[in-house]
Amino acid sequence: MQRLLLLLATDRPHDLEGVLRDREAALGELADEIGATLRLAVQLEGDPMAAEAAGDARTVRSLRGLVEFSVTGVDNGALLTVVERAAKTLGDDIDWAGSAVSIGAVHEVLPAASDALLLTLAANRLPTIDRSQFHQYWLNVHATLAMSMLDDDNKARMGYQQVHTDEAASAKATELAGAAPTSFDGVLQCGLAQITDLPHLTVPGFADVIMKDEENFADQSAEMFGAFTRTLQAQGASS
DSSP: EEEEEEEOSSSOGGGGHHHHHHHHHHHHHHHHHHTTTEEEEEEEEEHHHHHHHHSOOEEEEOOOOEEEEESSOOOOHHHHHHHHHHHHHHHHGGGGGGGGGEEEEEEEEOOOSSSSSEEEEEOBBBSOOOOOHHHHHHHIIIIIHHHOOHHHHHHHHHEEEEEEEEEHHHHHHHHHHHHHOOOOOOOEEEEEESSGGGGHHHTTHHHHHHHHHHHTTTTSSSSEEEEEEEEEEOOOOOO
């Protein structure tokens, strides 16, 4: 699976849900055109991300909203055909100079029982390793370590996906959207029914071990971009 992520900034975050709802049908038509699934989300009220990050060396810039297009297969070319039109559909309601755009391959570590809440966090690799080394360590070493610390109940309550950024496609998509140039190497996404389903907050020692291992591949001094978001149920869908 390939995914286009529009990581949105805005000066009017409280208006963003209305903006996305107003443009949902048009964005849905773009998704249908390329056989993609569409997901919309807005920053969770009382988002704990900033408070959690404040306790360590990382700087996390708030993600105010999210527009995603996901397609099956390994070809991300179709996603590039909708970037410019999606950005124009969202228009001046988005601060594109403060937004980021990324395209990459989705690697699912745990299927999500719920994505009512979605933790999305874009990060960079250590400058001493290349992007492929970052992706390999993140998926095959770091994720394995994380899974070894969770019991079946923990695993059942959290979805876990890694989006491994395609540098060339992301640069092109960023240009098409008029977004801020970024160098994110990967985007973490965890689907949750509630915040306490995230093991970082509830499993003793988990956060410390995970953060320590991140020192082996992730640049913790670089600015990250993310938030806990609330996924918007598709209009007309049953509750």
